[in-house]
Amino acid sequence: MPDDVLLTYVVSFLVFAVFGSFFNVVIYRLPLMMESAWRRECELLLETPGDGKTDSNFNIAIPNSHCPSCKAPIKAWHNIPILSYVLLRGRCANCKTGISLRYPVIELSTALLGVLCLYLFGLGPYGFATAAFCWTLLILTFIDFDHQLLPDQLTLPLMWAGLLLSALSLSPVSLEDAVWGAAAGYMILWSVYWLFKLVTGKDGMGYGDFKLLAALGAWLGWQQLPVIVILSSLVGAIVGSIYLAITKSERNKTIPFGPYLAGAGLITLLWGEWIVDSYLQFAGLR
Numbered sequence: 001m002p003d004d005v006l007l008t009y010v011v012s013f014l015v016f017a018v019f020g021s022f023f024n025v026v027i028y029r030l031p032l033m034m035e036s037a038w039r040r041e042c043e044l045l046l047e048t049p050g051d052g053k054t055d056s057n058f059n060i061a062i063p064n065s066h067c068p069s070c071k072a073p074i075k076a077w078h079n080i081p082i083l084s085y086v087l088l089r090g091r092c093a094n095c096k097t098g099i100s101l102r103y104p105v106i107e108l109s110t111a112l113l114g115v116l117c118l119y120l121f122g123l124g125p126y127g128f129a130t131a132a133f134c135w136t137l138l139i140l141t142f143i144d145f146d147h148q149l150l151p152d153q154l155t156l157p158l159m160w161a162g163l164l165l166s167a168l169s170l171s172p173v174s175l176e177d178a179v180w181g182a183a184a185g186y187m188i189l190w191s192v193y194w195l196f197k198l199v200t201g202k203d204g205m206g207y208g209d210f211k212l213l214a215a216l217g218a219w220l221g222w223q224q225l226p227v228i229v230i231l232s233s234l235v236g237a238i239v240g241s242i243y244l245a246i247t248k249s250e251r252n253k254t255i256p257f258g259p260y261l262a263g264a265g266l267i268t269l270l271w272g273e274w275i276v277d278s279y280l281q282f283a284g285l286r
Contacts, residue, residue, distance in 0.1 A: 144256040145259055
């Protein structure tokens with residue numbers, strides 16, 4: 001590998017790790033911003049006085065980063081991705097409260113996924129686009145784990161971005177395949193949802209799952225939807241069963257499906273063609 005290309009990957013890793021630090025903020029604050037907006041809308045609709053739990057000034061940028069325990073402002077060098085966690089030994093510099101390991105994990109994951117996409121898909125528009133695709137899936141995964149929520153603010157732009165890339169011929173997926181992928185992705189889980197509800201009378205999943213699979217179909221094409229659905233269902237069933245067994249939770253406990261869809265979409269982006277080819281060869285169809 002030429003030195004200039006290696007340097008590009010190293011610089012990209014460092015920059016992407018900074019992006020990961022920002023994504024930690026998005027994961028934490030976006031659901032709170034949405035909840036605050038819902039409260040304001042309810043107050044306006046019902047014409048009731050506020051309960052003091054809404055803050056119109058709360059957003060991604062305001063207030064500045066601070067320790068959730070002691071509220072002490074976080075200094076600039078404390079925000080250095082990954083390294084600051086190691087130097088602070090995973091604790092707040094002011095009150096010594098433990099800091100969740102997920103923060104450096106997200107920063108490291110963001111950097112590794114970004115560099116991997118550039119390595120596999122090139123240092124061009126599509127390489128950076130696939131990096132953004134993976135990062136959005138990462139953010140959605142953690143938000144869904146925390147709140148069982150897949151925000152439209154992320155799933156819908158993700159879908160339109162996939163369609164736009166195809167329309168501009170920046171993606172290997174044709175526009176026709178992307179459009180059919182988005183439509184079929186939505187309709188597959190929409191149909192499963194209503195079939196499950198007619199049979200059991202219960203909601204099996206949320207509408208955010210439909211939109212996420214539509215976004216995956218827009219990026220990867222309708223041909224990859226079977227792989228995504230099978231992978232996400234298989235992994236979801238295995239991990240869900242293990243989770244219920246370990247935590248001894250009730251079987252009707254709600255488990256988010258978005259992370260498994262996101263994981264399946266990521267695997268399909270990176271190794272989907274290899275998976276399909278391997279299966280066809282194993283089945284003797286190729």
